[in-house]
Amino acid sequence: MAALPPPLEAAPAVVLRDVVALAGRFPVLAGASCTVADGEVVAVLGGNGAGKTSLLRTIAGLVPVVAGQAEVLGVALRDGAAPPLGSVGLLGHHPGLFEELSAKANLAFVARIARVDRREVDAVLARVGLEGRVADTALETLSAGQRRRAGLAALLLRRPRLWLLDEPHASFDAAGRRLVDGLVAEAAGAGAAVLLTSHDAAEAASLADVVLTMRGGQVVERALGTRGRGGSDVA
């Protein structure tokens, strides 16, 4: 699917300039800067503890910004302000769903809260490969990959404007990885901004328009990805 060019006049979905963010008293971001435009896929690479997950959580408004400029979907993240409710979807290491309930029951709850037509639940579950008895089975009895598929389905159902995916390929088999790639391309094609983290440089480059590298809570390198260009010219 061809990537849509970012709108020229609209402000980027995410603008971070020299952001310092604290988890408790520990600085998880130490002057991080990046931008993500609507319809753009940005991948973040970095070792363990580099600040990738913290970057996503800060952008989601879950970690307080104490210095620098952070603007997400038009909202400045200072003094407890958060992005507009329901506009940000975060898929973390855990699917963020209730383990005692089935994927279908979890998504029915999401649909009620997000004011989405409940008839879309079955279609979204089928899209991520959770159909029949699997969709009606409690998440706690499913495999890690199936639980992550349920988490992806919850994101799909909500159609957020900003997708934050923390190592989205983790726990997936080859088919699952292709599913993730397809959903990311679809979301960006529909105009959503996508920021994802990865440990795999080649995979990140092929999936993204821009590849960032983080170290010590800062973005230390910016390179072009190959998404939609069919080449491999990562700088």
Add this chain to the structure above:
Amino acid sequence: MWRDAAAVLRRDLAIEAKSRVGLWQVLPFAIFVVVLFAFALGPSRSILQQAAPGLFWLGVLLSSILLVLRSAGIEAAPGLADAQRLLGVDPAGLFLGKAAAIAVQLVVLEVILTGGVIALLGYRASCPGLAVAAALLATWGLAVVGTLYGALSGGARGRETLLPMLVVPVLAPVLLAAVKSWQAAVSGPWSSSTTWLVVLGAFAVIYSAVGVMVFGQLRETM
């Protein structure tokens, strides 16, 4: 707020229907509490009849703590709090929905336990309407206070031991007023029960309002 509360109520009851923790753990616990305390008081029928309201509400209060711990535990799974926040669940709706789910489970427990105190302890209310009104108000009071303090202790280490320590002193007025109302429902004077019903009602209203106002803030700071 109300729509989110209804969704949360439905979700929490669905989780309970799947896990049946209330049925297989909390209900037997409540029965054990009433039966064991009754054993401690001895075989005298008149003493047991007199003590029945106290034993009943003690069983309900202790069971409510287990239900609150369970309810708070549902939300404590890794990644869930962030997901709920980003999903945009109205904090007041979340508070009311969770309190309502606890209240529904408590009502079921109370119905079964009432059968027990009638059959085993000889409790007879000559004004059942008064007993029912007091039970409904007390149940909502237990549920809202429990939900509020469940969130307060949610992020703390040793939540299981901290919650009873925090919540039992706060619930003392509910226990006292509910017992007095149930005693008045047996033999009167019914006029004295008005005061206790007002206490139960005021308690429920005040803590409902406090919960609606501060629940979101409380969850963010925990």
